[in-house]
Amino acid sequence: MTKIKVGIAGATGYTALEVARLLMAHPEAEVVAATSRAEDGNTLAEVHPSLAGRCDVPIENLDAKTIAGKCDVVMCCLPHGASAETVHALVQHDVRVIDFSADFRLSSLEVYEKWYGVKHPWPERVGKTVYGMPEFFADEIATADVVANPGCYPTSAILPLSPLVKSGLIETTDIIVDSKSGVSGAGRSAKVATLYCETNESIAAYAVGSHRHGPEINDLVSRIAGAPVQTLFTPHLTPMDRGILSTIYVRKNGHSVDEMMQCLRDQYAGSPFVNVVDHLPATKHVAGTNYVQMTVRDCGDRAVLVCVIDNLAKGASGAAIQNMNVMFGKPETMGLA
Structure with missing residues (x-):
């Protein structure tokens, strides 16, 4: 059985920890790459001690092409603005992305820039990215290259x-x-x-x-x-x-x-x-x-x-795993029930 290869971009926060924890219980997915400029050279377990003995994936400062070459999907756990830049770069290298930031959730570019106070790095995708709530958008999620994970x-x-x-x-x-x-x-x-x-x-x-x-x-x-x-x-x-x-x-x-x-x-x-x-x-x-x-x-x-x-689960990382399951044709509950 070929497992879904998952990368985590921005691997130091609570949502990244929760994604890693959930993926360790997922029978058909595994973390194969993790990135962070701040923690380059450490492992996920060194940054998140609760993973000690269970997850020795190295954290590296990888470029988009390299991480895309390792992964089927990347969980992007970066803040708004920086996340959109990374998502854009990843998609250029044919890897699917689940974005945890608010960069692609809203329908309106004007509303986004008003409330977040930044120029959007990939404005043409605002309003054209599926919202990651399978309860309403499962069909669109299944074929999406980018999924906007809900707040x-x-x-x-x-x-x-x-x-x-x-x-x-x-x-x-x-x-x-x-x-x-x-x-x-x-x-x-x-x-x-x-x-x-x-x-x-x-x-x-x-x-x-x-x-x-x-x-x-x-x-x-x-x-x-x-x-x-x-x-x-x-x-x-x-x-x-x-x-x-x-x-x-x-x-x-x-x-x-x-x-x-x-x-x-x-x-x-x-x-x-x-x-x-x-x-x-x-x-x-x-x-x-x-x-x-x-x-x-x-x-x-x-x-x-x-x-x-x-x-941290249905409000972030659990929803991301649910979305990943839909994207790769797995039961929504796999690794989550």
Whole structure:
């Protein structure tokens, strides 16, 4: 059996660690290359000690042609801007790419450059790259050369909102998305706001009205549902390692919560990782997994949607493995169940 050969570009962060960890459990894929300018000469296990004894792949400062020659697919775990440059170079050498940055998620170049504050290095691909959510775009993912891996917060909002908007069960305005994330969502680099003394025994809102995932939520829900949507999104940092809980407040459009629950169950009946549940979901219910739990509660003229994911799994690296499986004709759950 020939395994899928996977490269990891930008191998030092939490998402890269999670990709490597998941791939070690994948029966038909293996990490064969890893790149990082900062850690050139070390191995993945030396940079990520939890991989000790299990992953001795060297980290090298490889050019696009070299890494493309080694791999069938590259997981690009670089920040926005730098990621698009690398993805562009890789695609020129006929290797498929799953991009973890926001560089190819949005439909509009103008919106991207406004919110990310950079000139896009590959502008002609903006709006022409498949969004990596197999629950809605599996056919396009299967043949794609580049897949835009979804944002973590957007995943927790797009999945519950899109079917309800598309079915006309909720109003498309006055949607409030209140999300809380573990500290790993801020990345591995040192920042004062994510130091232990700052986050322990505390919860804090941040980027109020200015978080870059807000436009992604609006864009993708509108794209999937076929109706323009505006949401008010506020993220919060909570003192836990991983997980996202989104509490979403919507106005009922003359329909019941039972209808909403049935709509979600119908939409995700064939989706192996999305579970519509009767209980109130908690982040512990999905920690370390690629699963999603969501439910709906009645609240007068509003309904409250609750959705939980693991930000490093379904919110990043697990979704990337799911996308890789679809790209190479494997069952979506391979290496993830």
